[in-house]
Amino acid sequence: MRTAICERLGVEFPLFAFSHCRDVVAAVTNAGGFGVLGAIAYTPEQLDTELTWLDERVGGRPYGVDVLLPGKVDAQALDREARLADAVPERHRDFVAHLMAKYGVGGAGGPIGGPIGGPAAGSADEVGRRVTAAGAAGLIDVALKHPIGLVASALGPPPPELVARAREAGVPVAALVGTVEHARRQVEAGADIIVAQGTEAGGHTGEISTMVLVPQVVDAVGPVPVLAAGGIASGRQMAAAMALGAEGVWCGSVWLTTEEAETAPAVKRKMLAASSLDTVRSRSRTGKPARQLRSAWTDEWDSGQESPGPLGMPLQLLVAESAMARIGAAAERGEPGALELANYFVGQVVGQLDQVRPAREVVYAMVSEFADAVERLGRLSG
Numbered sequence: 001m002r003t004a005i006c007e008r009l010g011v012e013f014p015l016f017a018f019s020h021c022r023d024v025v026a027a028v029t030n031a032g033g034f035g036v037l038g039a040i041a042y043t044p045e046q047l048d049t050e051l052t053w054l055d056e057r058v059g060g061r062p063y064g065v066d067v068l069l070p071g072k073v074d075a076q077a078l079d080r081e082a083r084l085a086d087a088v089p090e091r092h093r094d095f096v097a098h099l100m101a102k103y104g105v106g107g108a109g110g111p112i113g114g115p116i117g118g119p120a121a122g123s124a125d126e127v128g129r130r131v132t133a134a135g136a137a138g139l140i141d142v143a144l145k146h147p148i149g150l151v152a153s154a155l156g157p158p159p160p161e162l163v164a165r166a167r168e169a170g171v172p173v174a175a176l177v178g179t180v181e182h183a184r185r186q187v188e189a190g191a192d193i194i195v196a197q198g199t200e201a202g203g204h205t206g207e208i209s210t211m212v213l214v215p216q217v218v219d220a221v222g223p224v225p226v227l228a229a230g231g232i233a234s235g236r237q238m239a240a241a242m243a244l245g246a247e248g249v250w251c252g253s254v255w256l257t258t259e260e261a262e263t264a265p266a267v268k269r270k271m272l273a274a275s276s277l278d279t280v281r282s283r284s285r286t287g288k289p290a291r292q293l294r295s296a297w298t299d300e301w302d303s304g305q306e307s308p309g310p311l312g313m314p315l316q317l318l319v320a321e322s323a324m325a326r327i328g329a330a331a332e333r334g335e336p337g338a339l340e341l342a343n344y345f346v347g348q349v350v351g352q353l354d355q356v357r358p359a360r361e362v363v364y365a366m367v368s369e370f371a372d373a374v375e376r377l378g379r380l381s382g
């Protein structure tokens with residue numbers, strides 16, 4: 001299954017794994033795929049530590065780094081406030097306090113903009129600032145000091161400085177898109193690889209399905225290579241994506257239930273039990289539409305009678321990260337209200353994820369099922 005992109009990036013299988021977890025990135029890379037570390041949760045210093053850890057484990061195999069750079073953010077809030085959290089309106093603070101009381105979430109106060117847990121050490125305020133070109137520049141500086149094979153960006157055209165710096169370092173730039181128009185714009189802005197991501201994907205998504213989006217993007221931007229993303233977690237789905245004209249696939253959700261994933265145990269259990277109907281595209285975690293597990297959190301923000309409605313990015317990110325740090329801790333203690341609220345980004349393939357497997361096994365199973373699917377199709381046409 002070698003495609004041109006395998007030659008270009010020096011990888012065995014055109015299977016890209018987006019993950020915030022370095023263990024997943026290392027496992028997929030060592031299994032012959034291409035791991036991409038989501039960097040937004042890290043400070044530049046932490047990212048340096050994570051990438052050094054990866055360098056020591058992947059034996060020179062290529063891997064990538066992803067930063068989130070929204071084209072549009074609440075720039076006013078970023079300019080105006082020394083502390084982003086000060087721009088969060090009282091109504092929104094009150095609503096979070098109301099949710100915590102209604103669902104009986106105990107534990108420490110967790111101020112908005114304060115420290116958050118998980119791999120995202122630092123504060124929600126810092127994470128809020130990192131989703132800007134200036135904020136991401138520090139991450140890119142660090143990433144380019146390591147032997148990375150790709151820089152990816154989502155949510156808007158990569159800033160010209162990013163493209164120039166990556167070019168200088170000989171590192172290709174990939175960009176995630178959800179429409180043909182965005183794909184064209186990304187290519188004009190200098191993207192070397194387009195990731196066409198359908199609405200069924202976990203995380204920030206558009207409204208067009210992968211099946212409809214990928215062939216249109218392939219036709220619009222060729223010969224620029226296109227990777228298909230959204231709804232791909234098996235070899236049959238991978239074969240379908242390649243049939244649509246993609247040179248490879250880019251998967252995120254499937255790694256969340258692997259052994260290596262740092263997904264909070266309570267949320268992992270929810271994912272293993274979920275069906276494909278249990279996700280929703282909601283602005284309640286980041287301020288932009290992002291697919292995630294439907295939970296009391298998304299229901300309350302999106303249709304609750306008292307909801308003030310989500311803020312924009314990055315303020316909603318700040319509100320949600322601080323609250324989720326507290327909800328997550330309470331969910332791990334087994335508090336029922338917190339378990340109702342807890343959620344995380346995941347795509348519709350969550351309905352296929354019903355067991356915990358090592359990431360390496362997921363790669364091998366996808367490659368093997370891909371070969372079977374292609375053989376079956378070959379017999380059809382023969």
Ligand SMILES: Cc1cc2nc3c(=O)[nH]c(=O)nc-3n(C[C@H](O)[C@H](O)[C@H](O)COP(=O)(O)O)c2cc1C
Pocket residue numbers: 018038039040066067068152153154176197200201202203204229230231232250251252253254344345346347348349
């Ligand atoms: C938990 C999670 C977090 C994500 N965060 C980002 C991100 O920070 N940057 C990004 O470019 N894409 C992000 N994505 C989207 C993935 O890169 C990928 O396009 C998507 O997961 C593919 O669809 P799938 O979830 O059906 O596999 C995220 C996806 C998930 C599931």
